[in-house]
Amino acid sequence: MILLAALALSSSTCRPPSSDAERIECARLELATAEQAMNYALARGLDTARSNDENASAAKGPQSRAARLAVAQDAWLRYREAQCAAEYLASGAGSLEAVNRIWCQTRLTKARTTELNLHFIVD
Numbered sequence: 001m002i003l004l005a006a007l008a009l010s011s012s013t014c015r016p017p018s019s020d021a022e023r024i025e026c027a028r029l030e031l032a033t034a035e036q037a038m039n040y041a042l043a044r045g046l047d048t049a050r051s052n053d054e055n056a057s058a059a060k061g062p063q064s065r066a067a068r069l070a071v072a073q074d075a076w077l078r079y080r081e082a083q084c085a086a087e088y089l090a091s092g093a094g095s096l097e098a099v100n101r102i103w104c105q106t107r108l109t110k111a112r113t114t115e116l117n118l119h120f121i122v123d
Contacts, residue, residue, distance in 0.1 A: 020099070027102035034109040041113045042073055045120030069120060080108045 014026030049066035056065075084104035088097050 023099045024102065027099045027106065031102050031106045031109065034106045034113065038109050038113040038116065041116035041121065045069055045116045048120055048122050076112055080105055083108065
């Protein structure tokens with residue numbers, strides 16, 4: 001429900017942006033929507049991992065699938081920030097640097113959501 005509201009907000013608010021400030025705001029809304037989708041996929045993945053951990057006698061503590069997924073997600077968040085900072089610091093994008101950095105974060109977040117859905121969620 002929240003995801004649908006964010007999608008509606010981003011699509012109604014961001015067509016077409018006429019200033020850099022509006023472009024940045026639209027990019028932020030799109031990132032927020034992508035992050036909500038990723039967080040939902042992560043929550044489902046963690047639920048699946050916990051369920052698998054309960055069924056496996058050896059998967060307890062820091063070696064559990066759920067714990068490993070949480071560690072991987074933390075590392076991925078650090079990677080996303082570093083990657084996008086490196087991409088757009090190197091490009092010298094000027095006034096568009098902020099929007100390009102947010103788009104980078106959105107692109108990587110959507111890719112991460114796909115990974116979570118493919119590898120960690122069992123329907």
